[in-house]
Amino acid sequence: MMAGKISGLHHVTAIASDPQRNLDFYAGLLGLRFVKRTVNFDDPGTYHFYFGDNRGTPGTILTFFPWPRARRGSRGPGQIESTAFAISPDSIGYWRDRLQQQHVVAEKISRFGEEGIRFVDPDGLLLELVGSRTLAAVEPWPEGPIPLEHAVRGFHSVSAALEGYENTARLITETFGYRLVDESGNRFRFASTDENAPGRIIDLLCTPDTGFGTVAAGSVHHIAFRAKDDAEQLAWRNRLVELGYNVTPVVDRTYFHSIYFREPGGVLFEIATEPPGFTLDEKVDELGTHLRIPSWMEAGRPQIEKILPPIQLPA
Ligand code: ZN
Numbered sequence: 001m002m003a004g005k006i007s008g009l010h011h012v013t014a015i016a017s018d019p020q021r022n023l024d025f026y027a028g029l030l031g032l033r034f035v036k037r038t039v040n041f042d043d044p045g046t047y048h049f050y051f052g053d054n055r056g057t058p059g060t061i062l063t064f065f066p067w068p069r070a071r072r073g074s075r076g077p078g079q080i081e082s083t084a085f086a087i088s089p090d091s092i093g094y095w096r097d098r099l100q101q102q103h104v105v106a107e108k109i110s111r112f113g114e115e116g117i118r119f120v121d122p123d124g125l126l127l128e129l130v131g132s133r134t135l136a137a138v139e140p141w142p143e144g145p146i147p148l149e150h151a152v153r154g155f156h157s158v159s160a161a162l163e164g165y166e167n168t169a170r171l172i173t174e175t176f177g178y179r180l181v182d183e184s185g186n187r188f189r190f191a192s193t194d195e196n197a198p199g200r201i202i203d204l205l206c207t208p209d210t211g212f213g214t215v216a217a218g219s220v221h222h223i224a225f226r227a228k229d230d231a232e233q234l235a236w237r238n239r240l241v242e243l244g245y246n247v248t249p250v251v252d253r254t255y256f257h258s259i260y261f262r263e264p265g266g267v268l269f270e271i272a273t274e275p276p277g278f279t280l281d282e283k284v285d286e287l288g289t290h291l292r293i294p295s296w297m298e299a300g301r302p303q304i305e306k307i308l309p310p311i312q313l314p315a
Contacts, residue, residue, distance in 0.1 A: 059198030078266025
């Protein structure tokens, strides 16, 4: 099988510190659905949180490793600078007011004909809400705190900070099938050709004059692109290896399968399969309500539950 084109992001994974504060911000304030409460498979004494739309649709998933006493990272080349969610262009005022009421300082942004706001989460992670004329067919959380017309509608884009952009641009155009759709100053916007897909945009941002960032709390750890299934993922793996990338073997993340490699600018990329998805072990109406751990860890559940800090779902 030949690798086709990438249609967009699968998820973005970032690092946080306090788990409850993270949960309150993303589920309580931003109204993302808490779709999976699990543990870091490499460190089961710590959580792995997944937020997304009502069903955990790929392209809406923001995940966190909340490490209670993590120090704060810094932004710089080789990192994702900001993560943007799509909202309706008519919802910008709603969000400005909501953030202000919750004492979150937001500033206006205007880019390539789209308006939005940007702000940071409690750990310093830079986020944007961008008014987008084409909203992806994702399913906002009906039980959430945000009126459905204003709800977050999956990812709009990510901005990757790089020293230079050409090699990364070559990877995402020649290999992933993205196109350069706009540019301004040091920002180059690429988009997949799948026009209604969530998270189809990536901006490459040349910031050669700042020091390299450090990945810790408040930073994005990696971004994942979508593959339709295992066969397509394997085709991607073969293609990337042919191009000279060091690519990990396929890793089973229970809800998807993953391969990882570092793109030429230093950002950690992943390609994750859409199946089996977050409804593998919980029904849609139960997503996020129980601690789910992989079957091979179940024997250790009592101890894991004792170590994990208690959390409460926002009312
Ligand atoms: Zn990942």
